[in-house]
Amino acid sequence: MxxxxxxxxxxxxxxxxxxxxxxxxxxxxxxxxxxxxxxxxxxxxxxxxxxxxxxxxxxxxxxxxxxxxxxxxxxxxxxxxxxxxxxxxxxxxxxxxxxxxxxxxxxxxxxxxxxxxxxxxxxxxxxxxxxxxxxxxxxxxxxxxxxxxxxxxxxxxxxxxxxxxxxxxxxxxxxxxxxWITASIQHKTLITAGAGESVLAEALAQFEQKLPPSIKLAYLPKYGMVKLRLTYVGESDLVGLDLLNRLFPELEALVQEWLIASEDVGLEILIGEWMKKNNKTLGTAESCTGGSIAQVLTSIPGSSQYFIGSVVSYANRIKVDLLNVQQETLLTVGAVSEQAVKEMIQGGLQILRTDFMVSVSGILGPGGATPEKPVGTVWIAAGTKEKTITRKLNLQFDRTRNTVITTHQSLLLLWELLRTNEG
Amino acid sequence: MxxxxxxxxxxxxxxxxxxxxxxxxxxxxxxxxxxxxxxxxxxxxxxxxxxxxxxxxxxxxxxxxxxxxxxxxxxxxxxxxxxxxxxxxxxxxxxxxxxxxxxxxxxxxxxxxxxxxxxxxxxxxxxxxxxxxxxxxxxxxxxxxxxxxxxxxxxxxxxxxxxxxxxxxxxxxxxxxxxWITASIQHKTLITAGAGESVLAEALAQFEQKLPPSIKLAYLPKYGMVKLRLTYVGESDLVGLDLLNRLFPELEALVQEWLIASEDVGLEILIGEWMKKNNKTLGTAESCTGGSIAQVLTSIPGSSQYFIGSVVSYANRIKVDLLNVQQETLLTVGAVSEQAVKEMIQGGLQILRTDFMVSVSGILGPGGATPEKPVGTVWIAAGTKEKTITRKLNLQFDRTRNTVITTHQSLLLLWELLRTNEG
CATH class of the missing domain: 3.40.980.10 (MoaB/Mog-like domain)
Incomplete structure (x- = not known):
């Protein structure tokens, strides 16, 4: 310093x-x-x-x-x-x-x-x-x-x-x-998912060693993702800008495989910008998250341009009545299953008439576990009429943290779908 | 100390x-x-x-x-x-x-x-x-x-x-x-609504003056309510218990008019306990809060016993399609109106088949204002088939804080309805 x-x-x-x-x-x-x-x-x-x-x-x-x-x-x-x-x-x-x-x-x-x-x-x-x-x-x-x-x-x-x-x-x-004539402090942050802190640190060992003393690299794990932040502290805005402009792309390239976003911005903002640019609409069909995904998506001013609404189907009968989940699905594989979140996507698309849908069903704890489905078992899905992708989460925290991670992992899954849709 | x-x-x-x-x-x-x-x-x-x-x-x-x-x-x-x-x-x-x-x-x-x-x-x-x-x-x-x-x-x-x-x-x-043989620290907290800090302080001026040195009174404003906390710090668990048992009922009596709860517990917990005790069910119909009320209600373990689900009707067409809000209402008084939140209560009760419903529609900002309805204009309602109560909020903060206050004021309104239902 x-x-x-x-x-x-x-x-x-x-x-x-x-x-x-x-x-x-x-x-x-x-x-x-x-x-x-x-x-x-x-x-x-x-x-x-x-x-x-x-x-x-x-x-x-x-x-x-x-x-x-x-x-x-x-x-x-x-x-x-x-x-x-x-x-x-x-x-x-x-x-x-x-x-x-x-x-x-x-x-x-x-x-x-x-x-x-x-x-x-x-x-x-x-x-x-x-x-x-x-x-x-x-x-x-x-x-x-x-x-x-x-x-x-x-x-x-x-x-x-x-x-x-x-x-x-x-x-x-x-x-x-x-x-005061103040000094220059500048940050640039990117977001990764899919690799733990240790794996990233391994991939970045050489990069870190050659960083000049005015630049620091920090690892910030959050919501099952890891943010990487480069900070310049020094005398000159120009020197800082120049260093960051040179080093940040190097950092991006080294973590390419896990890179989610090249700025420190919530997924809900990236998703919102994408929806506006592509003139698409979005809704959610939520069970265990109880509206949390919708709440995060609508925390953005202007989200009414693309966010249509949600069905929070906390009770199974709402999954059947409003989201058209099949009784047979509930009786055979149960509400916490890949099949159920897939049906919630299609049911949600139908009743809310949106282009994209996110769905989630799981057991966030502390109660509700069964021998096959322990607390922390959560299925999430993101999809359109044509294509749905799913993921199973095995979470190991308390109810509050499990809810937050599920919410952000659902947005992450949607973001992955949107990026492939672009290509 | x-x-x-x-x-x-x-x-x-x-x-x-x-x-x-x-x-x-x-x-x-x-x-x-x-x-x-x-x-x-x-x-x-x-x-x-x-x-x-x-x-x-x-x-x-x-x-x-x-x-x-x-x-x-x-x-x-x-x-x-x-x-x-x-x-x-x-x-x-x-x-x-x-x-x-x-x-x-x-x-x-x-x-x-x-x-x-x-x-x-x-x-x-x-x-x-x-x-x-x-x-x-x-x-x-x-x-x-x-x-x-x-x-x-x-x-x-x-x-x-x-x-x-x-x-x-x-x-x-x-x-x-x-x-360590540790000393005794004990707190007792109650929650008030409807009076500002100054009004409460005026009502409690004499009470505060006669408090013994081992007892402190603190004012903690939150979500448009004010918590009052008595703290004992001293040598003896028994003396502390005795003092608090004597002073706390005095405090309760002095703020009776604004008293919401005699413990430091979220309204979502009080509401949940009431629903379980009375074997009733609950749902929400939310516009501007985007699922936030449902999210708070389902943050309680075991809420699936009484919480059925929600319709988040962010777009007006969802208000009409799923919650049966009349086109005429939207065209005359608009979606942010007493009439609209009343219709959302009845529509919500019908589609989710619950005993109680909370609804909300408003402008949380920064955009969306009209000359008659500035940012911060929010209508909230709580009701059953037979009886709906409503309230208009005029909020003056940013989007995030407006959302949090609206959420908690909605729970407060529901709690008021539940308490009259008991009598």
Whole structure:
């Protein structure tokens, strides 16, 4: 790591993070955004709602990082004690900011439309230390605050994700870009399927050895696939671009056999782009995934252009009534079988009148196993009227993870079908 | 906070956490489990794959915590450098552990069923520092490791969630329980809907003031609801139980008007228990949520006892063809209307033959708005043949958050219907 990079620490405040009641998604977003402008996040720290721990974290992170970003602890309720502490830490006193107060009144009047609900404790959100620069929060009541101390920058942001994101994008990033001539951090990522980490590492051993020190290769297993990421950290955008443009195609060639996509993009996006380009439509017929595949496919804005709908046939009678699965199939090979998912494809195509269909039937656990079909036995299929491809999965995790992997393996199977359809 | 509690720090290792490519869910699980046996997690720290930062974090956390739990950095690929570092840090040398090696061979032979794929780099996962106690990993190749140094305990665990969880539950917790006479940490949580944090805080101002120092009240807003959590941290299980048993009913009474559930349990679980108890069946008819409600309802093991299936009618023609929504409704008031979700309830009940149905139709954004129906306009309904209740939501977030809130508000509406059905 080049030492000239501005470095950052992210501090998240809240007992809920330490007792495991909340999963921290804010830090990942902040890290991505800081990275984009060449600030290297060296540490993330979560502490509870305790003055001593917060103070301690501020001291510690300021020792090595140029920027300290703090989220959480700014709500209107009594369990929040961050603001008085910041005031004390940076040596100011709390004063009511009139423009923030006006904004809070506006929100209650015009946006929430309940001006009568505006309480003194809401107004107190307009109180800020007089030594900070106020960062107005367009969509919430708690403003961001910027402090400077001994050459370091401290920024405190509300923990509500939508408010934090808007503040980061519209105020924090432009401000920091002006503050530092930042270095260059660039990533290029591809997605593979069908080979484990070890097999890939073997195939890439020589490639890794000759990488220059400014380039790192990382293996990121996910959903039964493995992402490979090349990262450049250095002084020059141009040098980084040049290195990545040269090395990335080499990497692609070495993993050609398992290559799914040459960018870090969800399969649901690749599938959506393909459907739009080829003017085709899509639906799903799901049993054990309970709508999860449809949910992922429709998470993309504009998916209504190609996604028609789904039949979630959790009960066998729905498989028969709506998807035309044969009673005989259920009685002989059962609902978790290649024959059943094939029939679900054809039944789904008929009732939803789409060009493509994905289907799935399996046992995700913990119950439902039989001697021949243990938990984790799942059949998936992707098909058209003319052609259906199937795959059997043997999953070994808990229900939640089995569902996620099944969902993504189903999209992977569809993507394989679409790619052969193109050729 | 009582000072006699054993305290812990969780250190997660991996660049992917610092550039925001991965969201850390492991820490929340570990924190919950440690809490359960009376160990207070005082800090969580994430650092990158850099020796100096890892070493620095170990030093820092060991200064104030009794237990340091480390996850990640144990995979078979070259970007992992944790093990040699631990070896150096604790002053040992790497030796191959024969029983771990046997287990790895067993996994490749019997579980993965590809013995030929066993490479030297997989075997190297059996190499452990000779100063550690090995914690066998039943379902993966990288074992856990326990070190002791200057009265502190350090435990290194693999980052794969399923493996980490099994190791924590079956080995780490029993081991730590023996090590320390741990203090008592107890939580009781209830769920409210219909009042914001400020309104609740106002209603609870007096209650909060008279809480003893060993009890804390926290406000946790989620999905348009607010959870309220009472936490006891102290020396005695009995005192804690007694305090919570006395204070929790007071809290319940004070928020009676907005009380949804007196435990921290998902609405999907409450609904599932109700369906089983009353021997009723359930389905969903979803437009904009794309299967998300069905997915949440079927995330519960055993949901096949009452959940029959869904029609995801993303395209309007599916609303007409399968859910019997009237063309006239679509032409006059449109698909995003009270009339449409009411018709979807009746159509869904008919085609899926269930006792209860949830339906939803709306505009989650970013596209799809009209002058009369801005982004965030969503109609939800819950009903039986005899009675349907509806609600209009005006959401103000991005597509993902709008989907999650709509899903949970739909479950909330169903829960309201079920509770009136009981009376």
């Amino acid at each position: 080049a030492t000239h990079l501005p470095t950052a620490s992210i501090i998240t405040i809240g007992d809920e993070l330490l007792i495991g009641q909340t999963i921290d998604t804010n830090s990942a977003f902040i890290a991505q955004e800081l990275n984009r402008i060449g600030i290297w996040v060296r540490r993330r720290v979560a502490v509870g709602d305790q003055a001593e721990e917060i103070r301690n974290a501020l001291d510690q992170e300021a020792m090595k990082s140029d920027l300290i970003l703090i989220t959480g602890g700014l709500g209107p309720t009594a369990d929040d004690m961050t603001k008085p502490l910041l005031c004390d830490y940076f040596g100011g006193k709390l004063v009511r900011d009139e423009s923030v107060l006006k904004h809070i009144e506006y929100l209650f009047q015009e946006v929430y439309r309940r001006p009568g609900a505006l309480l003194e404790r809401n107004k107190r959100q307009a109180d800020v230390p007089d030594v900070c620069e106020v960062l107005p929060n367009a969509i919430g009541t708690a403003p961001g605050m910027l402090f400077r101390k001994e050459g370091k920058i401290f920024i405190s942001l509300p923990g509500v994700p939508a408010e934090m994101k808007k503040l980061v994008a519209e105020q924090v990033l432009p401000l920091l870009s002006k503050e | 009582a000072t006699h509690l054993p305290t812990a720090s969780i250190i997660t290792i991996g660049d992917e956490l610092l550039i925001g490519q991965t969201i850390d869910t492991n820490s929340a699980f570990i924190a919950q489990e440690l809490n359960r046996i009376g160990i207070w997690v005082r800090r969580r720290v994430a650092v990158g794959d850099q020796a100096e930062e890892i070493r620095n974090a170990l030093d820092q956390e060991a200064m104030k915590s009794d237990l340091i739990l480390i996850t990640g950095g144990l995979g078979p690929t070259a970007d992992d450098m944790t093990k040699p570092l631990l070896c150096d840090y604790f002053g040992g040398k790497l030796v191959r552990d024969e029983s771990v090696l046997k287990h790895i061979e067993y996994l490749f032979q019997e579980v993965y069923r590809r013995p030929g794929a066993l490479l030297e780099r997989n075997k190297r996962q059996a190499d452990v520092p000779d100063v550690c106690e090995v914690l066998p990993n039943a379902i993966g190749t990288a074992p856990g490791m326990l070190f002791r140094k200057e009265g502190k305990i350090f435990i290194s665990l693999p980052g794969v969630p399923a493996e980490m969880k099994k190791l924590v539950a079956e080995q780490v917790l029993p081991l730590l329980s023996k090590e």
